[in-house]
Amino acid sequence: MSSQRLPSGGRINRGRPLEFFFNGRRYEGFEGDTLASGLLANGIRLFGRSFKYHRPRGLFGSGSEEPNALVQLGEGASTIPNLKATQVELFDGLSARTVVGWPSLEIDLYAINNRIGRLLPAGFYYKTFMRPRFLWDWYEGRIRHAAGLGFAPTEPDSARYDKRNAHCDVLVVGAGPTGLMAALVAGRSGARVIVADEQAEMGGDLLSSTQHVSGACPWMFLDNLVKELSLMDNVMLLPRSTVSGYYDYNFLVINQRRTDHQAGIGDIVSRERNWRVRARQVVLATGAIERGLVFADNDRPGIMLSSAVRTYINRYAVRPGRTGAVFTNNDSAYQTAVEMHGAGMEVKGVIDVRQRPSQERLLQMDTLGIPVYSGHGVGGTRSGRQGLRAVELCRLSADGRDVLTQKGSLDCQVLAISGGWNPAIHLHCQSGGRPKYDDDQACFVPDKSVQSERSAGSALGIFQLGNCLSDGVDAGVHAVRETGYACAHIDIPYASDRTGSAIEPMWNVPDGVLPGRGGKKFVDYQNDTTAADIALAAREGYRSIEHVKRYTALGFGTDQGKTGNINGLAILAQHLGQSIPATGTTTFRPNYTPVTFGAIAGRELGTVFFDPVRKTPMHDWHVAHGAVFEDVGQWKRPWYYPKGGETMESAVRRECLATRKSIGLLDASTLGKIEVRGRDSAEFLNRIYTNAWSKLEINRCRYGLMLGEDGMVMDDGVSSRLGDNHYYMTTTTGGAAHVLGWLERWHQTEWPELEVFFTSVTDRWAVASIAGPNSRSLLDRLCSDIDLSAGAFPFMSLREGSVAGISARLFRISFSGELAFEINVSADDGVALWELLMEAGGEYGITPYGTETMHVLRAEKGYVIVGQDTDGSVTPADLGMDWIVSKTKDFIGKRSLARSDMLRDSRKQLVGLVTEQPETVLPEGTQLVNEPSTDYPVPMTGHVTSSYYSSTLGHSIALALIKGGHTRMGASVYAPTLDGQCIKAIISSPVFYDPENKLHKT
Amino acid sequence: MLSIDCPWCGSRDQSEFSYGGEAHIVRPKEPEKLSDEDWGDYLFNRKNTKGRFEEQWCHTAGCRRWFNAVRDSQSYKIEAVYKIGEQSPDGIPE
Amino acid sequence: MKNKYSIFSLVRNAVSYHQNWSQAWRSPDPKPAYDAIIVGGGGHGLATAYYLAKEHSITRVAVLEKGWIGGGNTGRNTTIVRSNYLWDEAAHLYEKSLKLWEGLSQELNYNVMFSQRGVMNLGHTLQDMRDIVRRSSANQLNGIDSEVLTPAQIKNIEPTINISQQARYPILGASFQPRGGVARHDAVAWGFARGADRYGVDVIQNCEVTGIRQQNGSVTGVDTTRGFIAAPKVGVVAAGHSSLLADYAGLRMPIESHPLQALVSEPLKPVLNTVIMSNAVHGYISQSDKGELVVGAGIDSYIGYGQRGSYSVIEGNIAAIVELFPNFSRVKMLRQWGGIVDVCPDACPIISLTPVKGLYFNCGWGTGGFKATPGSGWVFAYTIARNTPHGLNAAFDLNRFYTGALIDEHGAAGVAH
């Protein structure tokens, strides 16, 4: 294959050759090349196949607008699907393959789809594959196999991704001449500026240009500009950084690609970084994207956007073919003819649909000896193995709607096409702005700004370089003024722009055949959406542009229709006989170009960072002693402490028995703890809890239940009175933050007149709870300043003193039904306390236990766990806790308890369950029925909320919510388990252990 | 992504705030006297306005204060913030 | 029937270069009066009209849609279909719907690409697992397919999922409904529209209802951007805009409208076999037949009619997905969008008569009503035609917010997508 590299020029580094692989073959390119330019330089024209018809496709564009040249990069865990070859920078050893084409690009069996293309019009799958019904699964498998582009990696990614939050005065999006001038003004004025451009180099269209600026060649001008900016401390230049989304409140996301262009950089530097920017002002200098022309067989490899041809020649020094022609409806492509000529290509002609191109251009072509076919169109194309071979010329009628005569063909390998320019208004529209149709320029331009944003340069519909430069300055001045800086002086550079004649829209180039016949006219290359598809959709009643988009997949692809959407909607407008603005665009949404999940997720992933791990002061001790942990909210709580190969069951049995017989030790530090202070504390608690608090004596504790305003149990805990106006509230571990928020909210928004303050002290206290008949004796040895006797320190009271010299608050409360003390010490002393207890408790066989044992012990006592035995639909009465609900005062949720449904007899109520077989443990969650049956649906009567084997009692126990359960003591229910058993159980009191409540009061 | 002006701390990222729904829903003084319908109305029924909407926010990760905002529920633009107990710029809420 | 869809009609039309297909539905002008008006041309509204005509022979019906049909939540949802709901009332309703799904393509003669590839709800905490057993057990007793899977079984079905027990919130198990799956959302709206049109229903787009008129407590018709249209029965199925329509009728609703977002990746070769949902890490994902990964993002806490939500929600959801599928970190997000979901306090819908005679509301489907589309239309048509709820939707009346008989699906069933 011949080299198409031009002998000189281009922004490539010829001193740095690179080797790379495409579909297994080796090629050479240079630093500064993209995969696209590198391949093109090697004479490669076939880049891939299309999605539906599997037609051979080549490069169409040169940047992020590219619809065709999709590749899969690399292998294994680091493979990347669906990259645009035009955006992949070459590096040494790069290896890529095409994504469509099975089994290979050259021999693609699915190319049959092109032959039977007529059977596959838009939406054909909605019309078929319905019968016979059972075959649908098979059809679907085939559809799935045929669909999809690249392959997702199947192994985890080892690369890092990170994020930065940034604030700036001015964010300039796009570093073309417009954006750079805006940045220069803002930078010189001292504003905090960020400039982001998706390309590897700053410069935008200037990189592909030969047009002089202020007398200098464009690259010299550019180099000076970028250099000045890069020396400013207040300016951050971000190349390879796409502004992917523009959200509310001037929040924009920039996706920066940091390593993909460098082979072997390793994993220290993050592969991508997402910048989360709050900008005070945004300048959208995103340029314009050229659109193609819709004519028969307009998808041959070699048919390219005129701007892309110019870019390959000037920026990459690649000649895209030996012979070329231009097909246009506007002036801009004439320059491409000039450049093609300059690159040594034989230019066969400029085909201009306009009857009267500008005189200046005609003269220019004349001097170069390039024929101009005005009032002509391309009626069809022919191709060989390597793509385009010839285009068919036809003479158009004056209104451009019909073919008058066929005029033979022009042999050419490259057809540079230009259907006009679409300002890149994506971000403007994402920011809430609307597109406005500009009839003169035949394109949508930004309408009024909704956020602090201004489009500038080509993004605003200004297509001449000189005007872009001055508009960039204007935009910079505007942004600087709005952010309150004094504007620095700046000389506006000068460019000699050509004048010309206006564009004449040409949305659907006639080919002189009947509708539906002739070559396919592609509108959206990636999804193979043709003009006929759009016509069909309109005919079938899919008249909204949004319907057409969804029915034909127009603009649905990875390029989001950057080159095709406007042509598509214009064609629809023609079919419906309505104007383009009345037809409207589809909705512009993030992302501007696709962004990797990794970058969006960032670093907060995995075992350590996905969500903070909260640890108690004694955490490391638990780890050192082999605890297995349970996640409770963000906390890690010891679940059980297996010893030497113990299973959970045996560990829990051991822990339970040790506690019931002697002493168990629990880390209870995670419970929520809130100090409540102020004259109205008691009144406040009265309103929040179902029971009354005013009469609680100082140093006494009380259990309390909180309801939501809907009357359902929300949280519970023991609160104590520390002083006249001072209470200490505890909450569930998972509910702590919610409860504090709940208290604050009622106080601040509803009862600000109450004098009360809440302060969270959850982290301030380490809590070790000792439970069991020997706990008092143990504590007696460690605590000399508190009389621990039952008389002096009764159940549900608290004392302050010291334990082994550590100052502590002791609570006589019990969640296990045993004599128990909760010892609260400063978190700093938690470990010391724990170790002292373990040491002193040694002779009692003190046994640390985890949440599982805690659950068993409390279930033996019939104590509920909010969230396990309740689910947001359970009232205090359902739990048999009427006793805690005050009849005399109002409290949050009270009124709801009087609604008719709360009084229903058939409500689910908390009961105990005992299985017939003592060893059988009912699976938690299992539904219960009164009569076993397989006649579905079987009426259910409730479900098991908690269930354990009680080693203390020698049989299993369970708690359950059962319809009317409180009046069904002794009745049997059945638990049909998921593994097919049916377990019989008897309804009992939920209190299985020490029903007289003697033990914990001893 | 909202940026919310806390009446105390100034403009902060949305992530620091929690939402409280419709503002100016006053808890009935004597709930017991309400019919089930009226109580249900207080509990569940909401204006859910499309357009200017008075709502509550709390600067949870900052000063922990609840406050009110007038926000356009379509443009998401916050037009005013005011403290609890202060009058809405839209006048006396009914 | 004109233009029945099949492989044969496709071939026949190919011969005539597809010039002879008839319209899937007409675009008629509104008539002055109808027997019934359905407000809202989403899947539910169109299904309601279809079943009104088909099951109840009420064919002088108009569906009024303010934009383009299917452009509301029907056109922007993650298309998960399942019926493994916890509470009997919900389970029966969704199961009715699932049964209708199973024959829907044939019934409508429009391929809605209903793909029964199974739906998995992951459990990451001990309480998740209790809830999973509770729900699966209830499903089985209700005659709904449901199983509980171990991490190894999950891995077997979904080979790239991360079941490491070292994960921050490791996967402890899952419930699995094999009959669940996904469908092509647009096709559902279009299929019902075409079906209803065939019975003579007028599907009228770009026609916004701006008022509901009533006389002596009975509805008389609706004001629209295209004039007044009379009807003795009006069924409102306007999803995110239900509160506005209630307001037009002087009613108050227990509804809040929130932004709910979703996103898709670029199209990929098949890599996911089922639908994966996780409540605890908060993300859900499936792969469409076309190849893109369809990811459900979360709901924003604030009220929002903007069809867009907060970027941080997207970030959280993608993090959840990468946490579950670390191999997806190099996959790219193509597009994100939002819908306006009408959320009820108990995460269950309202399908109800109202104090205004002849006015019916069907709303509150929140984040999970796509799966209910055929069932919802079926019971709502019944309710409108007979002026009384069907047994399947009796529990979903407005009165429950006063009696307290809520059907609290968030209580235990977790996400309701």
Next chain:
Amino acid sequence: MTISGSKHSQFVGIDLDASFKGIAGDYGVWFNEISVTEFVNLRGDSTHSGFLTGVQRVTGVELPVIPNTVVRSGGLSCHWLGPDEWLMTVKKPEVSIMQDLEDSLSGLHIAVTDLTGGQSLFGVGGRQSRDVLSAACTLDLHADAFAQGSCAQTILAHSNVLITPAFQSSGDCVFEVLVRRSYADHLIRWLMDAAHEDGFEFRLDDNSGLD
């Protein structure tokens, strides 16, 4: 080296020798633990003159009433947390203000709460400290926006924190990061990881925060 069992450190279990040179070949960030002997949360009514003078009597400083500001004096810092809430940190072992505040303010509607042991304070300094923090903090940390004398409660890496910039005489800025104890381990690990590219070291004896 790791600290084990030492009761007052939050760096328990962290490998303090785990310094790491960044791509620039040096330590772009350093961390240290700032020892505070007393953390006191104070609630009260700042419009009540008795309250303000009562506090000043004990602490010698005027309570900051401007949101998000801090007043420092002689080993004592007083941070505004809310319109009726402040955090006092005392860095002198010989000083305790808890009881004095209670006494001095008795009779007023106040709450003085000892949080000692429940909070951790880190210093994050070095050339890249601002960048590292901005990896997961939405606050504008630029010196113009977050000047000497300010402080702010915000979110850092999913944890609630109080950040205070402290400018040293060299002009360098150290950010004091206060976090609840149970999150401290997460946060320090997160910071170490966030400094992956820039490099970090621990400074053990340098109690660099200003007061």
